[in-house]
Amino acid sequence: MSVHADLTDELARIVGPRYLLRGHAELLPYMTDANRMFAGMPLCAVCPATTAEVAAVLSACHRAGVGFVPRGAGTGLSGGATPGEGQVVVSLARLRRIRSVDPAGRTAVVEAGVVNAHLSRRVEHLGLYYAPDPSSQSACTIGGNVAENSGGAHCLKYGVTTNHVLGLEVVLPDGCVLRTGLLGPRCLGYDLTGVFCGSEGTLGIVTAACVRLLPRPEGVRTALALFRGVDDAAAAVERVTAAGAVPAALEMLDRHAMTAVERGAYPVGYPEHVGAALLVEFDGIEAGLDDCVADAMAICRECAVVEVRAARDTAERQLWWNNRKAAFAAMGRMAPAYYVADGVIPRTALTRVLGEIAAVSADARLWTANVFHAGDGNLHPLIGYDPAVPGESERVVTAGSAMLAACVAAGGAVSGEHGIGLEKRDELYYWFDEADMAAQREVHDIFDPRDRANPGKMYPLPGRCAEVRRAAWDPRARLGLAD
Numbered sequence: 001m002s003v004h005a006d007l008t009d010e011l012a013r014i015v016g017p018r019y020l021l022r023g024h025a026e027l028l029p030y031m032t033d034a035n036r037m038f039a040g041m042p043l044c045a046v047c048p049a050t051t052a053e054v055a056a057v058l059s060a061c062h063r064a065g066v067g068f069v070p071r072g073a074g075t076g077l078s079g080g081a082t083p084g085e086g087q088v089v090v091s092l093a094r095l096r097r098i099r100s101v102d103p104a105g106r107t108a109v110v111e112a113g114v115v116n117a118h119l120s121r122r123v124e125h126l127g128l129y130y131a132p133d134p135s136s137q138s139a140c141t142i143g144g145n146v147a148e149n150s151g152g153a154h155c156l157k158y159g160v161t162t163n164h165v166l167g168l169e170v171v172l173p174d175g176c177v178l179r180t181g182l183l184g185p186r187c188l189g190y191d192l193t194g195v196f197c198g199s200e201g202t203l204g205i206v207t208a209a210c211v212r213l214l215p216r217p218e219g220v221r222t223a224l225a226l227f228r229g230v231d232d233a234a235a236a237v238e239r240v241t242a243a244g245a246v247p248a249a250l251e252m253l254d255r256h257a258m259t260a261v262e263r264g265a266y267p268v269g270y271p272e273h274v275g276a277a278l279l280v281e282f283d284g285i286e287a288g289l290d291d292c293v294a295d296a297m298a299i300c301r302e303c304a305v306v307e308v309r310a311a312r313d314t315a316e317r318q319l320w321w322n323n324r325k326a327a328f329a330a331m332g333r334m335a336p337a338y339y340v341a342d343g344v345i346p347r348t349a350l351t352r353v354l355g356e357i358a359a360v361s362a363d364a365r366l367w368t369a370n371v372f373h374a375g376d377g378n379l380h381p382l383i384g385y386d387p388a389v390p391g392e393s394e395r396v397v398t399a400g401s402a403m404l405a406a407c408v409a410a411g412g413a414v415s416g417e418h419g420i421g422l423e424k425r426d427e428l429y430y431w432f433d434e435a436d437m438a439a440q441r442e443v444h445d446i447f448d449p450r451d452r453a454n455p456g457k458m459y460p461l462p463g464r465c466a467e468v469r470r471a472a473w474d475p476r477a478r479l480g481l482a483d
């Protein structure tokens with residue numbers, strides 16, 4: 001019997017045959033994440049239900065010398081949960097218990113497969129919630145959020161996932177269980193919780209997290225400002241954030257994004273002649289909230305706003321948010337497929353970099369909408385394309401990479417929140433050099449010396465830094481447009 005057949009039989013014994021998927025049709029959904037540019041056929045997919053089962057699965061993979069790929073809900077946008085040929089996908093979907101809630105300490109211990117939005121719903125009756133809110137929160141899991149160090153619209157004020165994780169239970173690639181932070185025996189020593197946040201499954205599998213819960217804000221005020229173009233909206237972003245009170249959220253849509261969302265499930269009636277929309281939200285104790293939103297609206301007026309007003313009621317506020325959060329899905333109305341780039345820049349560079357994104361898009365003969373966390377400077381150019389048109393997918397990837405090069409040139413970085421995965425391994429060299437990557441690799445090798453945990457993700461091939469950087473600064477040449 002082959003090593004692989006032995007392994008799959010052992011995995012079936014660990015989780016029960018029903019939770020071991022190995023037929024071609026069963027494995028199709030596990031071939032990609034939400035980034036359809038990458039795909040791979042795994043050896044099998046296994047769905048353990050407990051930490052002990054995850055440990056037994058990884059131990060079996062370790063002995064067989066086979067790599068594994070952790071998978072939450074598969075909503076990742078950088079190919080992180082996409083398997084390589086012959087690897088074992090480990091789905092955490094069945095680890096979905098909320099193990100405990102401590103209302104006085106404002107913490108919860110939740111398993112990795114718990115869906116982000118479900119956690120807030122489960123503690124709502126206690127007046128608490130979990131703050132990090134990726135736009136995919138109705139599907140993505142806490143384990144995936146930890147692995148990607150995910151952000152969200154309200155992370156401007158509240159911080160990203162790592163700021164809300166107080167301890168982790170992790171199964172290491174050899175099957176040993178490590179408990180860190182508040183889940184560990186003691187909280188002193190190195191910040192191992194921080195090491196695992198954002199490690200994209202390359203150090204092991206998170207099976208549970210102790211997370212911070214926050215009291216629900218007493219009040220919330222939301223305003224919608226419409227501008228002639230992104231320049232005026234970007235000026236307002238800069239001035240609102242510099243003015244004093246930090247908004248809970250500051251989200252921007254450009255004209256193309258507004259066109260898309262108006263065709264989506266939650267149209268709000270954006271007028272045709274406006275070129276950018278800004279959603280500004282403040283939350284906290286009631287006293288002072290009206291002043292905060294009034295001040296922000298006054299700043300928008302000074303920035304040549306076309307129209308600005310506060311939400312009349314909860315229903316209108318919810319409609320504005322549904323409209324914003326459905327923006328990615330609405331791209332389906334504009335093109336057969338779309339690609340989401342993810343870069344981050346200083347807020348002060350918004351106007352310049354949005355201009356460069358538009359130029360790259362025009363050079364590549366592509367259609368790009370921008371909908372993004374403007375307060376954080378976290379850009380999401382959405383590039384529409386048709387995979388059936390020869391060469392178009394390649395042009396999209398090249399244009400996306402050139403957009404990231406523009407972010408780095410403006411003092412930013414190649415990922416705001418979607419991670420590196422398979423997608424941006426080369427682009428890491430825009431930011432790190434070979435020595436930086438070697439230092440990261442040394443940390444990796446402490447936990448995963450045999451490279452079994454999500455192999456092939458997050459690390460560029462060594463020795464290519466100079467070549468990648470040379471190409472980066474000349475996007476026109478990369479698009480075949482040089483003289």
Ligand SMILES: Cc1cc2nc3c(=O)[nH]c(=O)nc-3n(C[C@H](O)[C@H](O)[C@H](O)COP(=O)(O)OP(=O)(O)OC[C@H]3O[C@@H](n4cnc5c(N)ncnc54)[C@H](O)[C@@H]3O)c2cc1C
Pocket residue numbers: 033034069070071072073074075076077079080081092112133134135136139140141142143144145146147148149150151152153200201202204205206207328329417418421454457
């Ligand atoms: C419409 C849409 C909107 C989005 N909006 C946002 C947003 O606002 N902010 C944001 O940050 N992201 C956003 N994303 C990206 C994505 O939802 C996040 O990266 C999310 O955290 C992924 O969670 P998941 O459970 O789907 O993980 P998956 O996609 O299954 O996996 C993501 C990565 O984490 C690893 N992983 C998963 N679970 C574990 C685990 N238990 N232990 C170790 N590694 C693990 C995987 O191997 C992979 O590398 C969006 C995606 C979509 C499709």
